[in-house]
Amino acid sequence: xxxxxxxxxxxxxxxxxxxxxxxxxxxxxxxxxxxxxxxxxxxxxxxxxxxxxxxxxxxxxxxxxxxxxxxxxxxxxxxxxxxxxxxxxxxxxxxxxxxxxxxxxxxxxxxxxxxxxxxxxxxxxxxxxxxxxxxxxxxxxxxxxxxxxxxxxxxxxxxxxxxxxxxxxxxxxxxxxxxxxxxxxxxxxxxxxxxxxxxxxxxxxxxxxxxxxxxxxxxxxxxxxxxxxxxxxxxxxxxxxxxxxxxxxxxxxxxxxxxxxxxxxxxxxxxxxxxxxxxxxxxxxxxxxxxxxxxxxxxxxxxxxxxxxxxxxxxxxxxxxxxxxxxxxxxxxxxxxxxxxxxxxxxxxxxxxxxxxxxxxxxxxxxxxxxxxxxxxxxxxxxxxxxxxxxxxxxxxxxxxxxxxxxxxxxxxxxxxxxxxxxxxxxxxxxxxxxxxxxxxxxxxxxxxxxxxxxx
Numbered sequence: 001x002x003x004x005x006x007x008x009x010x011x012x013x014x015x016x017x018x019x020x021x022x023x024x025x026x027x028x029x030x031x032x033x034x035x036x037x038x039x040x041x042x043x044x045x046x047x048x049x050x051x052x053x054x055x056x057x058x059x060x061x062x063x064x065x066x067x068x069x070x071x072x073x074x075x076x077x078x079x080x081x082x083x084x085x086x087x088x089x090x091x092x093x094x095x096x097x098x099x100x101x102x103x104x105x106x107x108x109x110x111x112x113x114x115x116x117x118x119x120x121x122x123x124x125x126x127x128x129x130x131x132x133x134x135x136x137x138x139x140x141x142x143x144x145x146x147x148x149x150x151x152x153x154x155x156x157x158x159x160x161x162x163x164x165x166x167x168x169x170x171x172x173x174x175x176x177x178x179x180x181x182x183x184x185x186x187x188x189x190x191x192x193x194x195x196x197x198x199x200x201x202x203x204x205x206x207x208x209x210x211x212x213x214x215x216x217x218x219x220x221x222x223x224x225x226x227x228x229x230x231x232x233x234x235x236x237x238x239x240x241x242x243x244x245x246x247x248x249x250x251x252x253x254x255x256x257x258x259x260x261x262x263x264x265x266x267x268x269x270x271x272x273x274x275x276x277x278x279x280x281x282x283x284x285x286x287x288x289x290x291x292x293x294x295x296x297x298x299x300x301x302x303x304x305x306x307x308x309x310x311x312x313x314x315x316x317x318x319x320x321x322x323x324x325x326x327x328x329x330x331x332x333x334x335x336x337x338x339x340x341x342x343x344x345x346x347x348x349x350x351x352x353x354x355x356x357x358x359x360x361x362x363x364x365x366x367x368x369x370x371x372x373x374x375x376x377x378x379x380x381x382x383x384x385x386x387x388x389x390x391x392x393x394x395x396x397x398x399x400x401x402x403x404x405x406x407x408x409x410x411x412x413x414x415x416x417x418x419x420x421x422x423x424x425x426x427x428x429x430x431x432x433x434x435x436x437x438x439x440x441x442x443x444x445x446x447x448x449x450x451x452x453x454x455x456x
Contacts, residue, residue: 011333030081034077037077052432100121118346127174214268229253265278328356
């Protein structure tokens with residue numbers, strides 16, 4: 001507490017140009033990511049695949065992959081520039097104090113006196129801010145879904161489904177956001193300078209609650225989960241779970257194909273009751289033993305306690321963020337730099353604090369990517385130990401070909417952006433010699449390609 005109090009005094013100085021500092025952080029991150037994207041773009045201009053993939057990937061597939069990668073890189077740069085312009089307009093246009101003031105006027109004019117106060121005003125502000133942000137993001141979202149992804153054959157969404165998903169997301173934000181935001185503000189108001197202890201405990205409770213309620217209430221709003229039909233995949237996964245003493249409760253298939261051609265598989269649930277979810281697109285494009293190999297990798301994360309370790313790291317990360325926030329929440333110079341002279345709203349303070357934390361977040365992201373890639377190699381090695389080396393390599397190769405995933409990456413770009421090793425690194429670790437799924441080269445180059453949410 002003493003250190004945080006001293007830090008709060010040090011940072012609350014009238015001469016600190018907080019607006020310029022936060023704008024500098026934002027521009028610095030934009031320039032860094034732009035620099036890394038340019039390095040990656042040079043890799044995407046190569047005309048030959050990496051040596052380890054040369055025997056498996058046709059020139060046509062490689063050219064398509066490079067073209068898709070370049071298209072995403074160009075779009076990403078435009079989207080980042082659009083976001084940066086939007087951020088600067090919000091800051092120098094004093095959108096935050098204006099929107100906060102408007103929220104107060106609406107509250108006073110249209111709501112009874114018992115609803116007056118910071119919590120009610122914050123709710124109006126947050127929902128208004130979210131609505132504005134959503135509207136501003138529509139051009140980027142539309143282009144990404146119906147132009148970029150459509151061009152390369154990945155999009156499966158209709159315009160109606162896209163709009164419906166967006167409206168459901170807004171309603172869900174209101175239904176869940178109202179009690180959560182209210183509770184957070186009440187905790188900060190009632191517990192004084194030690195609020196971060198209680199806020200952290202509330203955050204842990206929310207995560208556990210989300211694990212329980214998400215598959216039951218939220219997921220069905222967007223996707224349909226069905227029991228996996230009896231067959232080779234179900235038998236193989238159940239035998240694998242039994243062998244590893246994985247507390248499997250149920251196997252599900254999710255209709256991911258209604259929105260995109262993404263392939264994925266994951267598990268969720270409390271420690272004593274787990275559910276495995278397999279995308280229908282993964283089942284469609286893979287042999288049963290390859291699907292089981294993918295799940296052996298995923299269950300490797302559980303068996304090696306990766307999920308537990310990451311959960312523990314996440315709790316530490318959340319605690320130090322709330323602790324640092326306690327040094328900013330009453331910073332008058334920070335609020336005044338952004339046009340808040342009469343009030344110091346807690347939510348505004350947290351938004352500004354989040355921007356101030358950007359450089360540290362970039363370092364944390366880099367370190368977490370390093371750890372995540374280490375875990376991915378370990379999970380691959382776990383699958384090899386179970387005898388799935390060849391099947392896992394085949395599955396990774398198939399997905400690479402079908403998804404037009406990036407075949408190679410600049411090391412600096414990968415270190416900053418990728419939480420998973422690139423395919424050539426994983427195949428090398430799997431001691432893949434090549435030549436065993438070469439038949440996929442021409443066969444899959446003529447099929448519609450698929451994109452994935454993430455590397456498995």
